[in-house]
Amino acid sequence: MTDPAADPGPIAFIGLGMMGLPMASRLVAAGFSVRGSDLSEQALAAFAAAGGIVCASARTAAQGTTIVITMLPNGSIVRDALLGSGGAALALAPGSLVIDMSSSAPMETRQLAEELSAREVFLVDAPVSGGVKRAVSGTLAIMAGGDPAQIERARPVLSAMGSTIIATGAPGSGHAVKALNNYVSAAGLVAACEAVLIAEKFGVDPNVLVDVLNVSTGKNNSTELKLKPFILSRTFASGFSMALMAKDLRTAADLSEQLGVDAEGARDAATLWAEASATLGKAADHTEIHRFVAGRSVKPEQGG
Template sequence: MPALEQAATAAPATVGFIGLGTMGLPMARRLVEHGYTVRGFDPVEPARAALAAAGGVACASAAEAATGADAVVTMLPDGAVVRAAMLDGPAAAAHAMRRGAVLIEMSSSAPLATRALGDALAQAGIAVVDAPVSGGVRKAEAGTLSIMAGGDLDVIAQVRPVLRAMGSNLFETGALGSAHAMKALNNYVSAAGLIAACEAIQIGRAFGLDPVVMTDILNASTGRNNTTENKLKPFILTERYDSGFGLALMTKDIGIAAGLADALDRAAPFSHAVADFARQALERLGREADHTAVDRYLKLLNGERDAG
């Protein structure tokens, strides 16, 4: 039985975890709580210290985190950062991974780049599963993320216990790269709903409708979506704009979806329109803005007072 599959009944398996940010740290903590030996690396020292405080092993490089690991999880900003962490220089993780180990790539990355990374790592005997997540920080902390998994079915089965420690819903999506494609397309659909909801609320308010009543009607009607249910009242109507998911990340994911359409020679005018809107909002609001701040951007376009 592979080490990863016996973690619940025998000696804990070892998992390297690269990227201990807003999502990565609570995900790594869940693995510690499930009995895995977690060797973690992040360039930010407080993140490494937080993992050590939770019972993990803080490491000084990606290679050190990968040493002796049955699997290595990457939770990084994009595919280029993942490739660098895995392959670039003597501190890269792939140089320390044994043949037969598995990379679980949980970042939001471009699917074609993921396939190229898989080809590169295959030469070293390292299999890759792309396994991006949906659900945000609260679900990461609770271990109830939705996880999409692409790659060889036998490899996914080998790492399924690791994924189950971090998520309550696991969807097998097909060949390597398919999960990253699904994540980008999901986030594009979510972003389109966000922008539409914010526009509708602002138009309705200008006409004299009560935004709270509008939200209740949307949620009882066909306009209901993730934004109307979970973001309008707590983050947008209050102008808090602090849901915990960055506008820069949303913009990146929409761009991946639009780029995938281009690579497949598919006409996708609306995805490009949403991508253009998101890029313009990001340029105006800055990289620290929350994705719900697209509402603020719409107000600025209409000449309203800057919501701050």
């Protein structure tokens, strides 16, 4: 069995996308030897330029490592990258650790933890919050679910990518908390957008409304960090896609149903964001929800 307190040696990082590339680069900058794998040649070239070691496949990246990090679009892709044909977990020795930093479905994560445990491989689910900007600066908020000893084992690695690491409980709990966090964030953003539209209709300067919100009880992440920079400016360039937000909201709504919790707000939010994503396209930034809400708010003039 691998000694958790020992030097982790080379780390495999699978998934060098918009978030994965800066996260893996932070590990390289912190002095870790990182072996990256991705389907995109462009991503691999960028990782090599950052000092990373490029590998042809997930399994090749994992060979000779005891820690594998995944940062992929969803839990199904994570499972395939680990346990599918040529999967990374197939190359791991007993006692190795997988850290899934993707936004995966909590119940699927529980099942994956059991499957990896049967191979004597540990799983910590450690999704992140903060977007590309905080991935680049290494100041992500990280939610970690799993055995406490394995979370501590992962902490030095996670600390190179995030400034806040919170243990959330058993395997899958990190992914549950991440989905619920994004539900609350998305609900606050929609409320803020609706408030802006109402203020404008009444003749109030939206910038004034935002200033009031941010010194009052209506203040939230969206009023502080999204309304003026991305929505009132019409740049819509926060770096987090609407499709990913819609996915996380569906995860939260599905979890409530799986647990027998009647969460109408979560269901409504998942439906709204799914409609917005379908209307505006997968490439739309999540702050473009304002455009969708504005379009829905236009009422035909009533005849006299």
